[in-house]
Amino acid sequence: MPSNDTIQDLNLDEYKYDFVTESEPVFRAQKGLSEEVVRQISAHKDEPAWMLEFRLNALKVYESKPMPKWGGDLDDLENVLDEIYFYVRPQDQMESSWDDVPDKIKDTFEKLGIPEAEREVLAGVGAQYESEMVYHSLREEWSKQGVIFDSIEDGLKNHPELFREHFGTIIPTGDNKFSAMNGAVWSGGSFVYIPKGVSLDTPLQAYFRVNQERMGQFERTLIIVDEGAQAHYIEGCTAPVYSTESFHSGVIEIIVKDNARFRYTTIQNWSNNMYNLVTQRAVVGAGGNMEWLDGNLGSKLTMKYPSCYLMGEGAHGEILSIAYSGDGQHQDTGGKVVHAAPHTTSSIVSKSISKGTGRSTYRGLLKVHKGAHHARSNVECDALLIDDTSRTDTYPYIEIEENDANVGHEASVSKIGEEQLFYLKSRGIAEDEAMAMIVRGFIEPIAKELPLEYAVELNRLIELEMEGSVG
Amino acid sequence: MSDGTMTQQGEGVTEALNASAVDRIGMSEPEWLSARRMHAWDVYEQTPMPTTRLEEWRYTDLKKKLDLDALRLPEIEPADNDPETWPSLLRATLDEDHEASGHIVLIDGHVVHSDLNADLASQGVILMSLHEAVAQHADHVQKHLATNAVPAEDGKFAALNAALWADGIFLYVPRGVSLDLPVRVTRWISESGAALFSRVLIVAEAQSQVSYVDEVVSDDFVAQTFTSTAVEVIAEQASQVQYVAVQRLGRGAFYHSVQRTLAQRDAKLDTLNVALGASVTRVDLNAKLLGPGASSDMLGLYFGDGQQHFDFNTSQDHIEPHTGSDLLYKGALDGNSRAVFRGIIRVHKDAQRSDAYQTNRNLLLSNGARADSLPNLEIEADDVKCSHGATVGELDSEAKFYLMSRGLDLVQAERLVVQGFLGEVLAKLPLGGVVEKVGRVIEEKLAQHG
Numbered sequence: 001m002p003s004n005d006t007i008q009d010l011n012l013d014e015y016k017y018d019f020v021t022e023s024e025p026v027f028r029a030q031k032g033l034s035e036e037v038v039r040q041i042s043a044h045k046d047e048p049a050w051m052l053e054f055r056l057n058a059l060k061v062y063e064s065k066p067m068p069k070w071g072g073d074l075d076d077l078e079n080v081l082d083e084i085y086f087y088v089r090p091q092d093q094m095e096s097s098w099d100d101v102p103d104k105i106k107d108t109f110e111k112l113g114i115p116e117a118e119r120e121v122l123a124g125v126g127a128q129y130e131s132e133m134v135y136h137s138l139r140e141e142w143s144k145q146g147v148i149f150d151s152i153e154d155g156l157k158n159h160p161e162l163f164r165e166h167f168g169t170i171i172p173t174g175d176n177k178f179s180a181m182n183g184a185v186w187s188g189g190s191f192v193y194i195p196k197g198v199s200l201d202t203p204l205q206a207y208f209r210v211n212q213e214r215m216g217q218f219e220r221t222l223i224i225v226d227e228g229a230q231a232h233y234i235e236g237c238t239a240p241v242y243s244t245e246s247f248h249s250g251v252i253e254i255i256v257k258d259n260a261r262f263r264y265t266t267i268q269n270w271s272n273n274m275y276n277l278v279t280q281r282a283v284v285g286a287g288g289n290m291e292w293l294d295g296n297l298g299s300k301l302t303m304k305y306p307s308c309y310l311m312g313e314g315a316h317g318e319i320l321s322i323a324y325s326g327d328g329q330h331q332d333t334g335g336k337v338v339h340a341a342p343h344t345t346s347s348i349v350s351k352s353i354s355k356g357t358g359r360s361t362y363r364g365l366l367k368v369h370k371g372a373h374h375a376r377s378n379v380e381c382d383a384l385l386i387d388d389t390s391r392t393d394t395y396p397y398i399e400i401e402e403n404d405a406n407v408g409h410e411a412s413v414s415k416i417g418e419e420q421l422f423y424l425k426s427r428g429i430a431e432d433e434a435m436a437m438i439v440r441g442f443i444e445p446i447a448k449e450l451p452l453e454y455a456v457e458l459n460r461l462i463e464l465e466m467e468g469s470v471g
Numbered sequence: 472m473s474d475g476t477m478t479q480q481g482e483g484v485t486e487a488l489n490a491s492a493v494d495r496i497g498m499s500e501p502e503w504l505s506a507r508r509m510h511a512w513d514v515y516e517q518t519p520m521p522t523t524r525l526e527e528w529r530y531t532d533l534k535k536k537l538d539l540d541a542l543r544l545p546e547i548e549p550a551d552n553d554p555e556t557w558p559s560l561l562r563a564t565l566d567e568d569h570e571a572s573g574h575i576v577l578i579d580g581h582v583v584h585s586d587l588n589a590d591l592a593s594q595g596v597i598l599m600s601l602h603e604a605v606a607q608h609a610d611h612v613q614k615h616l617a618t619n620a621v622p623a624e625d626g627k628f629a630a631l632n633a634a635l636w637a638d639g640i641f642l643y644v645p646r647g648v649s650l651d652l653p654v655r656v657t658r659w660i661s662e663s664g665a666a667l668f669s670r671v672l673i674v675a676e677a678q679s680q681v682s683y684v685d686e687v688v689s690d691d692f693v694a695q696t697f698t699s700t701a702v703e704v705i706a707e708q709a710s711q712v713q714y715v716a717v718q719r720l721g722r723g724a725f726y727h728s729v730q731r732t733l734a735q736r737d738a739k740l741d742t743l744n745v746a747l748g749a750s751v752t753r754v755d756l757n758a759k760l761l762g763p764g765a766s767s768d769m770l771g772l773y774f775g776d777g778q779q780h781f782d783f784n785t786s787q788d789h790i791e792p793h794t795g796s797d798l799l800y801k802g803a804l805d806g807n808s809r810a811v812f813r814g815i816i817r818v819h820k821d822a823q824r825s826d827a828y829q830t831n832r833n834l835l836l837s838n839g840a841r842a843d844s845l846p847n848l849e850i851e852a853d854d855v856k857c858s859h860g861a862t863v864g865e866l867d868s869e870a871k872f873y874l875m876s877r878g879l880d881l882v883q884a885e886r887l888v889v890q891g892f893l894g895e896v897l898a899k900l901p902l903g904g905v906v907e908k909v910g911r912v913i914e915e916k917l918a919q920h921g
Contacts, residue, residue, distance in 0.1 A: 070526075368863075370838075385853035388823070394848035400863040403835030412858040413850045 017238035018271065019111065021211050023104035025130065027089040031214075032082050035059060038184050041087045045153050045187070048160070058173045058183025065177040071363070072301040072332045077275060080245045084216040086185045088130040094151055095135050105129050108209060112238065124149040126206040128219060131187040142200060148193035149204055152220050155191025162193060167222055170253035171281050179279045182218050182251040189219035189250065192233065194260075199230035203451065210239035210274070216247040223253070225260040232263040234451055238298075241271040245300065248274055254282035256290045258312060263291040267454045270298035272329060278304040286312025286341070293449055294321045295458070296331045305363060307336035310344035317346040322446045325358030325390070334364035339375040339405070350381040351443050354390035361393040366407055373404035381411035384442055436463045482520040483627065487543040488666065493634045503613055504605060511623035511633035518627045530811040530843050531782040536751050537725055542666040542697050544635070550578040561659040564688050567904055571655040573598045578659045580637045580667040594648050601639035601670055611643055615672055620703030620731040626755070629729045632668050632701040639670035644679040653682035653902055660687065660720065664694035671702040675710040682713040682902060692723030702730040706738035708762065714742045715905055719912060720749040722777070729755045736762025743770040743900045744783070747912050752781045760787075760794035760822075771800035772896040772909065774916050775808025775840070785814040787829065789822035798829040801896050803889050805920050807839035815847040816857055823852045829859035834866065834892055836920055886917045
């Protein structure tokens with residue numbers, strides 16, 4: 001446990017990531033998305049011809065697809081995208097030694113506490129600043145065992161065959177408009193390979209930081225967990241608060257082979273002017289186990305539905321999702337599980353808190369294909385509404401083609417119970433403290449799964465948000 | 472995801488369904504009504520045919536399920552008022568319905584018989600053909616018909632119905648009057664290939680009480696037969712209304728029902744939709760809770776086999792505070808049948824202290840059966856209790872095991888479990904006659920499953 005001092009230090013009185021680093025990028029593409037920008041990105045990365053082709057094709061697909069009409073309000077997005085820089089190169093090369101990272105960028109990540117965290121508990125750390133990974137390192141003991149933890153660009157350079165075999169196979173370019181956009185302009189992200197039977201006992205962690213105004217970040221991550229291997233990957237995202245909108249659209253592809261276990265944790269705490277439209281998908285082989293832990297606290301609008309495709313017998317998928325929507329925020333999140341093999345099991349637990357004019361939406365799909373007999377699944381969504389201006393929605397899709405399956409979905413919406421509040425107050429606890437306690441209890445099943453520093457942060461955030469929410 | 476921008480004018484205008492048919496039907500009617508029909512027809516022409524791109528039609532592809540071009544308006548002359556000439560299945564159905572406050576019988580869309588307890592008539596209760604009510608009770612009909620409850624603007628098929636309805640039922644219960652026995656409506660359809668449009672208008676004044684049971688039966692059809700009903704139920708302050716629809720059509724029928732219930736302050740307005748027959752069943756049901764204390768129980772029961780397709784599209788609109796709604800739709804699916812349940816609870820901003828529940832449960836009895844369930848919530852008030860649940864599963868093996876350990880064979884045990892599963896719905900609205908009749912049809916279906 002961290003000492004009280006550490007907790008105090010977190011000092012969450014305001015959005016603590018709202019600081020700007022004055023640093024000049026070495027290259028910045030022109031505003032907006034065009035074939036020229038795509039070619040520039042590819043040239044800067046010195047890519048093989050097939051990748052340039054892949055990008056140009058993705059651009060065509062992107063242009064041919066209409067803007068989604070469902071989910072959050074994307075009406076202004078087209079104007080926002082015209083003003084956005086799709087590619088900003090912060091430095092010339094990626095460093096593997098922290099000392100070599102330019103001071104200003106280093107400062108930024110020092111403020112986020114990254115090298116510190118690495119020293120303490122992590123197996124490997126990656127850091128992305130604007131469009132590029134600026135730093136990537138992996139503990140020697142793991143690289144000796146064949147673990148790969150690279151920037152996605154280095155993955156393509158150093159492991160071309162492994163890369164090409166899997167890249168774009170889990171989330172094809174045409175999956176949706178934003179996966180196509182990412183296919184055209186992707187830059188940064190991680191390439192991870194865990195060899196057969198290797199089990200990482202500490203997590204890999206990647207940090208994503210957007211520093212510039214009107215910036216678009218398009219990370220692309222490809223993770224292959226080979227048979228019987230085990231790992232945990234954590235991603236954290238922050239940006240300063242600008243008056244104009246920024247944009248983040250990642251594509252995360254994960255392959256969990258037979259009997260492997262993998263957990264992917266995201267805590268996004270983007271500033272409240274960020275559009276965050278992410279496609280995350282994992283395919284899971286026989287006996288494999290995939291867990292998504294998805295925390296959405298920041299952004300203006302997030303649309304993100306981590307999914308598990310259970311392709312092998314006995315595969316298990318789990319999605320734990322927590323969303324906090326404050327004033328002006330819309331978290332449109334949830335999860336998808338597709339059962340495509342017998343004896344597969346899954347569970348989705350989603351908790352959301354809406355406060356002020358915040359809106360939390362759960363949107364999920366649960367599909368059992370014909371032949372996936374003995375599939376079992378359970379979905380639970382709970383929503384907490386704090387104010388009478390808050391809103392919550394639940395849109396689950398349940399499609400069952402197999403009679404020998406059992407699935408259930410349950411959702412509830414409530415406000416903080418007056419009886420609970422009354423009881424706590426009768427024990428001498430102040431009202432806002434009592435509210436914070438109840439909210440913490442509400443999210444506890446998910447919060448306890450979070451890495452410690454994030455759990456602490458989440459709790460502090462809730463305490464803070466509950467202050468002054470009374471009356 | 473819908474593109475929404477492509478509006479094709481005049482989709483669904485056919486040789487039989489067109490503006491001149493609307494003119495013909497409206498010819499001898501008062502001007503307000505023929506104008507209302509023409510307006511509805513305009514809306515119909517301007518509304519695009521729903522496609523699976525629309526969320527509400529995602530799982531029912533009308534391109535495959537409905538051939539509007541092949542349909543014609545009914546040609547058979549209205550049948551006799553003489554029960555001796557009626558089909559035996561219709562007579563058998565009626566024979567079970569002796570306990571009633573009044574009856575209406577429709578054959579191929581026309582009212583051929585109506586009766587009402589004389590006491591009730593003297594208290595001002597009205598039960599008659601909607602066609603006649605237009606002439607005799609214009610004040611009520613003009614006020615409520617296709618205005619507040621199911622206007623033409625309610626969708627492509629609501630518009631088509633409002634333009635082309637031929638007949639229907641008007642039921643009016645004056646303030647404070649209670650009907651101890653239900654009103655029973657029985658419909659028979661014989662004309663294969665026809666498109667039948669009818670309406671139900673129920674107005675229950677303050678503090679009145681009434682139950683209404685509407686059953687439709689037929690043999691199987693050679694050609695697709697389309698039956699469209701628009702149901703408007705208006706429950707004034709503190710009234711109690713039960714609306715029950717039982718659909719036992721033959722194969723080849725496309726059954727579409729658009730229903731809206733309006734519950735005013737302290738009114739209790741419950742509905743039950745039983746769907747057992749037809750090839751395609753589509754029910755659009757919207758319950759509006761318009762006054763504090765209003766509540767609606769919404770029940771549904773379906774049993775599919777063969778290639779049957781069911782699509783229930785429900786919504787619960789909590790507009791005022793202290794309103795309650797509780798939905799329970801349960802179905803068993805055998806053969807290659809398929810059921811879709813899409814329900815939404817909307818708690819509007821002012822509807823504080825409302826309770827809203829929604830449950831859909833499906834039992835898949837065969838390998839080819841399929842169920843899709845979409846229970847949605849949209850909550851804009853914070854001081855509410857809302858929950859929903861949906862399950863799809865196989866027969867409870869423990870229950871089966873228990874029954875078999877008591878000496879029942881597998882088939883008997885399965886039947887009992889299914890009956891128990893579906894029985895929960897009927898037990899919540901136990902109207903005389905309905906429970907037995909529906910129970911028997913379920914047994915027949917189960918006998919085929921065994």
